[in-house]
Amino acid sequence: MQQNGTGSTDTESGTGGNGRLVGLVTVLALVNFVVDSAITAPLLVLPEMLDHFGTGQAAWLNATAMLAGVMWAPLLGKSADIHGKRAVLILALLISCAGALLCAVAPSIWMFVLGRMLQGAALAAMFLSVAIVRGVCPPRIAMIIVGIVTSGSAALNIASRFLIEQLAEEFGFQILFLVSAFVAAVMVICVRTVVPESPVKRPGRIDVGGALLLGGGLAGMLGYVSLGSDLGWLAVGPLALLVGGVAALARWFLVSSRKPDSLIDIGDLGGSLVLTLLVVFLAAGAYQSLLQLVPLIGGTSAEQQLGYGLADQGSVALLLAAPGLGVTLGGPAAGWLAARIGPAATLAGAVVLGTVVSLGMFLGASRLPAALCCGFLLGVTAGALGTSGFNVAGSLASAERQGIVSSLVMVVLSVGAVVLDFVGAAVLKSTAVTVDGGTVNSATGVFSYIAIACGAFTIAAVLAVMLVRSTGLRHHTSPSPGLKRERV
Structure with missing residues (x-):
């Protein structure tokens, strides 16, 4: 690939350039599939893992990889700016591969937890993919590709669920980690072969x-x-x-x-970037908490007369599949819009859509058609929000700081999801009622849960509007004399 006058890779000239671009997008989208295989896919075999290790501590097996990923993110992001994004992406994949192999052969729960901590490095694959795209593609094309890379693997994730369940039943849960290690190893080879090294590096040392x-x-x-x-x-x-x-x-x-x-110069962080991170934190937490509520509503029957429930209204499997389809469409659509109206305006639109959808969940809690629509649009919101968050933050950062800035977006996406999930779970637990000798979620709890998500989306929408007004990103997609990048 050749460098054009702006320092980006020229991917638009000629058939060869188009072929290299397709190869780059395909590899980076598959790299993000590694994130799912390492972070979330093991939840499908959680009961088998608990039984194998003879423990009831699901939290250690479930959350360790995500927590470790948050810990890895700033270090790997900073390292990528200094030593090259491709090199650090390969390192993250190798660490994840080693962690998966350790999980597959772990004789004790603590060795398994150590393996999960190593697997958490895979979380870096998503934000490093974004940083690579912004470094090698012209800004307008980069915004579209970021959407494809961050959301394109969603459909593959849905399809893989069925295969994973079948393999686990036949060979045991360890096969999942062997598959994850194999995929990570293959992606190392693909990244080394297809992805160019960062054209811009920042001299310095890693704190x-x-x-x-x-x-x-x-x-x-x-x-x-x-x-x-x-x-x-x-x-x-x-x-x-x-x-x-x-x-x-x-x-x-x-x-x-x-x-x-220092890792992050707090004094020069920039008001617009702080606003972006707050928007992503609140909105990511809101949509993730609602996505967690969907199966709870879908598994409850209206015949229980709790004031909500969809289990007796039709195929709830569609309800669970709809968000995945929405994510697949939402990310690329947000990238396409960002190239035309600006990333900040697209982010604001995603948050406003999420606010409207969260209001619709009040009806969706008891009406399957409304729930299907809301589930799909929640997926669109999720895909658009992740893509837009990365695009806005990347547009506000200089070329040599793309790695660390992208890692901050990944951190707030993860933290927001966990915090709002906890708040919603606490509300459901505190308002639960006893029916026929069993504890179930009350309508008060479910609708309060939805109201909290609405509130978070509303605050995020106000902040997003402030962001649009405070930046030149409404009409610009790359730096110009009228749009100065902020230091981070």
Whole structure:
């Protein structure tokens, strides 16, 4: 691939350029499939894993990879800006591959947890893919490709679920981790062969201590929220994570401002980037919490007379599949819109759509057609929000800081999802009622849950409008004399 005058890879000239572009998009989309195989797919075999290790601590097996991914993100993002995004992406895939192999052969639960922590490095694949695209493609094309890369694997994820279940039944849950390791290894070869190295690198050193403090602090606090509900809020493990997380973040905040080459220069973070991260945090949490509510509503029958329920109205399988289809369409559509109306306006549109859809869930809780529509549009919102968040943040950052900025977007996407899921779960638990000797979610809890998501979307929409008004990204898709990139 040749460099054009702006420093981006010329992917538009000639059939060869088009072929290389298709190859790049295909490989990076498949790289993001590795993220699903490492982070979320193991949930399908969670009961088998619990039985194998003779434990009831599902939280450790479930949340460890995501928590570790949040910890890995700042370190790998900064490393990518200095040493090259392709090189660090390959490293992340190799670490994930090693973690999957360890999980497949782990003789004890603690060895398995260590493997899951290594697998968490796969989370970097998504934001590094985005940074690679922005580094090698012209800005307008990059926005579209970011949508395809971040959302294109959603349909493949849905199809793989059925295969994973069948393989696990026949060969045991370990086969899932062997498959994950194999896919990661194949992607290492593909990335090395197809993906060009970053044309822009930032000279400097990696603040390893700062990265570990920031990542460890975020993972510790997120771990308390994730694990506390299962293990107990005053249990030794979750409390240790909370105290350690708060201490690490406090130490990072105090030290980073005095370092000349800190991981993130807080003083120059930029108001527009902060607004972007807040919007993504709130909106990601809102849509993820609603997606978690969908199967709870779908598994409840209206005959129980709780004021909600869809189980007796038709195929609930469609209800669960609709968001995946929406994600597949929402990401590329958001990229296409961003190239025409600007990434900030597209982000605002995604949040407004999510607000309207969350209101529709009040009706969807008891009407299957409305629920199907809302489920699909929630998926569209999810795909569009992730794509737009990466596009806005990338447009606000200089070329040599794409890695660290993309990692921050990935962090707030993950943290927002966990925090709002916890808040919703706490509401459902506190409002549960007893029916025929069993505990079920009440209508008060379900509709309060939806109302919280509506509130988060509404606040995010207000912030998104402020973002559009405060930046030149409404009409510009690349830096110009009238649009100065902000430092991060």
